[in-house]
Amino acid sequence: xxxxxxxxxxxxxxLLDPKLIILDASWHMPATGRSGSEEFGHRRLPGARFFDxxxxxDSNTDLPHxxxxxxxxxxxxxxxxIGQDTHVVIYDALGLFSAPRAWWMFKVFxxxxxxxxxxxxxxxxxxxxAVETTPPAHPPGSGDFTGERDATWIADxxxxxxxxxxxxxxxLDARSADRFSGAQPEPRPGxxxxxxxxxxxxxxxxxxxxxxxxxxxxxxxxxxxxxxGITPTTPVITSCGSGVSAxxxxxxxxxxxxxxxxxxxxxxxxxxxxxxxxxxxxxxP
Numbered sequence: 295x296x297x298x299x300x301x302x303x304x305x306x307x308x309l310l311d312p313k314l315i316i317l318d319a320s321w322h323m324p325a326t327g328r329s330g331s332e333e334f335g336h337r338r339l340p341g342a343r344f345f346d347x348x349x350x351x352d353s354n355t356d357l358p359h360x361x362x363x364x365x366x367x368x369x370x371x372x373x374x375x376i377g378q379d380t381h382v383v384i385y386d387a388l389g390l391f392s393a394p395r396a397w398w399m400f401k402v403f404x405x406x407x408x409x410x411x412x413x414x415x416x417x418x419x420x421x422x423x424a425v426e427t428t429p430p431a432h433p434p435g436s437g438d439f440t441g442e443r444d445a446t447w448i449a450d451x452x453x454x455x456x457x458x459x460x461x462x463x464x465x466l467d468a469r470s471a472d473r474f475s476g477a478q479p480e481p482r483p484g485x486x487x488x489x490x491x492x493x494x495x496x497x498x499x500x501x502x503x504x505x506x507x508x509x510x511x512x513x514x515x516x517x518x519x520x521x522x523g524i525t526p527t528t529p530v531i532t533s534c535g536s537g538v539s540a541x542x543x544x545x546x547x548x549x550x551x552x553x554x555x556x557x558x559x560x561x562x563x564x565x566x567x568x569x570x571x572x573x574x575x576x577x578x579p
Contacts, residue, residue: 299412300412313379315341315374318339319384321386321538330386330387345396347395359538372437374437380437384396384411387414395537397541398447402444404443446553447556449558464522464530466533467493467495468497468532468539471577488575491572494523519546536562
């Protein structure tokens with residue numbers, strides 16, 4: 295089985311594989327003014343299809359892009375032509391930002407054949423491989439994807455509360471150090487900054503290479519997580535603003551053999567649902 299991450303060279307050599315489907319899961323913070331779907335319409339990897347993180351989500355909540363029900367996820371990805379034996383390779387426009395979120399979603403719903411493209415679109419282009427710029431074609435037919443939610447990949451708010459209270463799992467926050475400490479406001483209006491009491495700060499940029507588009511080598515990742523008290527047997531829950539960059543930490547943990555749980559609601563849920571005394575400021579010791 296192919297690993298969690300594949301190289302541009304490997305993908306280039308595999309483009310004609312009938313069991314391969316490439317997904318562009320580009321998503322951008324609202325303040326950037328960028329649209330992943332709009333950019334996909336102008337430039338994409340050969341044969342890629344668009345995976346919309348906002349659309350393939352739970353429509354019955356005010357929280358952003360929460361996981362959908364298993365049947366809704368299955369219908370959405372089957373409509374992209376994805377079946378039970380499809381190898382899904384996911385990339386994003388920034389290199390390594392939102393693709394891990396889509397990777398995690400496939401993991402949650404039990405799909406074993408899913409990988410992230412190392413370096414995403416920037417690495418693909420730097421390798422000299424072609425991109426499509428003509429209008430995208432609709433994917434032919436429909437896949438036979440089915441899936442059930444695997445709760446071992448997920449943490450809800452009650453589980454996060456319990457982990458923080460007991461110390462049985464490390465809760466890692468992928469937001470910037472200034473958002474974690476409360477020194478910088480949250481990008482979403484009306485949401486206080488700060489952090490969950492006893493959570494630990496590990497900004498997602500720290501697990502990326504100097505170019506910011508790929509993960510650091512596994513030995514460096516293991517050393518970095520060790521500074522947060524994480525060993526190969528430590529249960530870990532990752533969180534962020536809305537459950538996107540938390541999945542970057544999740545992918546990094548998976549690369550060193552640690553299965554993460556992602557707090558899907560993340561800070562959007564915690565800060566809007568918890569009383570004020572559950573929002574800490576300053577850096578943890």
